[in-house]
Amino acid sequence: MTSAALPEVSGSFGEKPTLTFPAGAAPADLQVVVLSRGDGELVEAGDEIEVHYLGQSWNGSVFDNSYDRGSSISFPIGVGSVIAGWDEGLVGQQVGSRVLLSIPSHLGYGDRGVPQAGIKGGDTLVFVVDVVGTSS
Template identity: 70%
Template structure:
């Protein structure tokens, strides 16, 4: 069972977790279906996102910074869970993603962000744009 997220596209979400263990596999749930261009592997995408450890604290979010981020997708520039979950999404979509450790930061985790090697990561991502490279 995946968490739920409040808010509309463009609004900072709040994630609510179920009283169940984190799923072992990648979970992708479109919360809003966009009608824009489809994200393809190799594109540079622009997103707003909130990232939270399963059942724990928010470790990063672009909403509070007031600036979206851009990065290549589907080419190994970000964690594997993002590459797998966001290729195929449409611009204007809001996507909830649950990423198991092996598709996130792996056994080493990301200590400086407070992410352990066994942590499942949950993101809400608003896809703002895609640019062919």
């Protein structure tokens, strides 16, 4: 069985990425691809992680990104304060890495979605995340 193709990502660490989606359905499971590996500290569960990110629905529109705002965000990781796909996909990454996450709805916003953000129930979410820093 072949795994579903993932979107191509243009741009490098710190730059707003652009996603090009393949034909076909989104993967059914969480996909985590390190696009470029950093050489900083490892992110551990319970750390405060600082990231830049772009989020887009599979074959849909961008629903959020920090690049246009010009500031990164920080939040606790691996402790259930963000969607499960982020907790599972970002713990263990190195600071300075750019990571592509394809997050099925059961690890994202489920059947209810986030209508005000343009995320429909059942949507697969794709994020490009630049891990800027971590602190415990």
